[in-house]
Amino acid sequence: MDPEIPRPFWHAIRRFALGGVLITLLAATAVATTLLLSVDELATVFKTEAAAIPGIESALVDVDPGQPQTLLLIGSDQRYVDKRDGNPVRSDTMMLARLDPDKGATALLSVPRDLKVEIPGKGTDKINAAYALGGPRLAVRTVRQLFDMPIHHVVTVNFGGFRRAVDRLGCVYMDVDRRYFNDNTGPGPDYAVIDIKPGYQKLCGQDALDYVRHRHSDDDFGRAARQQEFLSAAKDQIGLSQLFSDRTELVRIFGTYTQTDISDENTGAILRLLKLAFEASQVPVQEIRFRAGITEDLAYVEADEEDIARMRDEFLDVQASAGERPTKAAAQGRKPKRSRKRSKGLPRGIVKAVVEGEDEVVEASQKLDFPVYYPQAKHALGRYTDVRTYDIYDRAKRKHRAYRMVANLTNDIGQNYGVQGMSWTNPPILDSPDETKRVNGREYLYFRDGSRYRMIAWRTKNGAYWVSNTLARRLTNAQMEAIARSLSRIGER
Numbered sequence: 001m002d003p004e005i006p007r008p009f010w011h012a013i014r015r016f017a018l019g020g021v022l023i024t025l026l027a028a029t030a031v032a033t034t035l036l037l038s039v040d041e042l043a044t045v046f047k048t049e050a051a052a053i054p055g056i057e058s059a060l061v062d063v064d065p066g067q068p069q070t071l072l073l074i075g076s077d078q079r080y081v082d083k084r085d086g087n088p089v090r091s092d093t094m095m096l097a098r099l100d101p102d103k104g105a106t107a108l109l110s111v112p113r114d115l116k117v118e119i120p121g122k123g124t125d126k127i128n129a130a131y132a133l134g135g136p137r138l139a140v141r142t143v144r145q146l147f148d149m150p151i152h153h154v155v156t157v158n159f160g161g162f163r164r165a166v167d168r169l170g171c172v173y174m175d176v177d178r179r180y181f182n183d184n185t186g187p188g189p190d191y192a193v194i195d196i197k198p199g200y201q202k203l204c205g206q207d208a209l210d211y212v213r214h215r216h217s218d219d220d221f222g223r224a225a226r227q228q229e230f231l232s233a234a235k236d237q238i239g240l241s242q243l244f245s246d247r248t249e250l251v252r253i254f255g256t257y258t259q260t261d262i263s264d265e266n267t268g269a270i271l272r273l274l275k276l277a278f279e280a281s282q283v284p285v286q287e288i289r290f291r292a293g294i295t296e297d298l299a300y301v302e303a304d305e306e307d308i309a310r311m312r313d314e315f316l317d318v319q320a321s322a323g324e325r326p327t328k329a330a331a332q333g334r335k336p337k338r339s340r341k342r343s344k345g346l347p348r349g350i351v352k353a354v355v356e357g358e359d360e361v362v363e364a365s366q367k368l369d370f371p372v373y374y375p376q377a378k379h380a381l382g383r384y385t386d387v388r389t390y391d392i393y394d395r396a397k398r399k400h401r402a403y404r405m406v407a408n409l410t411n412d413i414g415q416n417y418g419v420q421g422m423s424w425t426n427p428p429i430l431d432s433p434d435e436t437k438r439v440n441g442r443e444y445l446y447f448r449d450g451s452r453y454r455m456i457a458w459r460t461k462n463g464a465y466w467v468s469n470t471l472a473r474r475l476t477n478a479q480m481e482a483i484a485r486s487l488s489r490i491g492e493r
Helices: 010-015 019-049 080-084 129-147 159-168 205-213 220-237 240-245 247-257 267-281 305-316 354-365 477-485
Strands: 069-076 091-099 106-111 116-119 123-126 153-158 172-176 180-182 194-196 199-203 258-260 285-287 350-352 373-375 377-379 382-393 399-409 416-422 435-439 442-449 452-459 464-468 487-489
Touching: 069 129, 069 159, 091 129, 091 305, 106 220, 106 305, 116 129, 123 129, 129 153, 129 305, 153 159, 159 205, 159 247, 172 205, 172 220, 194 205, 199 205, 199 382, 199 399, 199 416, 205 220, 220 285, 350 477, 354 373, 354 377, 354 382, 354 399, 373 416, 377 382, 377 399, 377 477, 382 416, 442 477, 452 477, 464 477, 477 487
Parallel strands: 069 153, 106 285
Antiparallel strands: 069 091, 091 106, 116 123, 153 258, 172 199, 180 194, 350 377, 373 487, 382 399, 399 416, 416 464, 435 442, 442 452, 452 464
């Protein structure tokens, strides 16, 4: 009950940087081994800057050293102490992370903020109300009761810390699927302001936070998908040497903007958690799809006991995911339309659209100084909504030219696939393909999300090009391959 537990600390500092909440840290876990040499120094900084979570111990479950552990990661606008002082507090993001190196993947499960649950002692409400009503302790109790599984540690991240950490780490390159814009100039209620254009780009502080938190023009499912994309990108791009060289300031940031439960007095516990986090950081991150529906009045996201049990089992025994991610349409019981149209030699749902594709990029090609490729095939339900040309700068601040084509699947709000091209031939997004295939003289790079391709890319001596799947992975592997292989230079028919 006594707030003597100084923020824990390391685990915190890294693994919860996920998504709108925890996003930036997961990568830092990899610094664990070297950090063992300076735990005392960092613990002192962390203790000085951090505040404890009063009474959290009774909500958590002890775990033997070295055993798998489950963390609840919470993102909020303000710290719980602000609620104690009368300031408004709300939970904006909840995510479960499972550290179990023996499983070959680190499991992540994003919990929709509008999920209908029973909050202990408070009745039925949205799950994000638990934090507002009783802080981290009630949030932990609510999640434990919902999934009927133990929670071993909790980390709360204030979004001010998220912004500062992203900037401190040099920002994150992201493949943005569409235009995100809102300036509250029209009638109706105000929503979070955002202005991010489509295409591969570097997102820093406030833009990164806006991107992972946005839900005005989509829903909890779309936001969860963006958070997972951001987390994976951050984990891949942030290097061990960068984390270690800046370790003191990073600990200061996360100590100031986070709360957690590990006592700085128990150095052995900290070291064991560091070791576990380091081991878990060596395996891929695997998202567990949240299965749920939307109530008839659209007020709640709702999951039945069978789906909750299935998600819990998948989380605890993580395996490679398969198929599509959930969307609002699916949650409302509306199956996405499956077009039966196809052209000869193309998979179902893909049609030839040579003139349409070329027309979209003719104007853009006149503004670029490298070859422009366009898709001669498209999804039958796809509609081109945007073609953007722009500059992008690499880590060495060298300028490159780029373009992005956006195609919206007209029956599914928020689901957009894209064609990207740029004169930067080695962007971070292409660093670690899952497989390669040589077809008709091109070497294609394949990037997977479970069983689905999230991206297919290829390079020339003058540029790099790729096709990105929708956030919900609506395009099948055959459809992705068909579109990627149809990319042709202007004038080629």
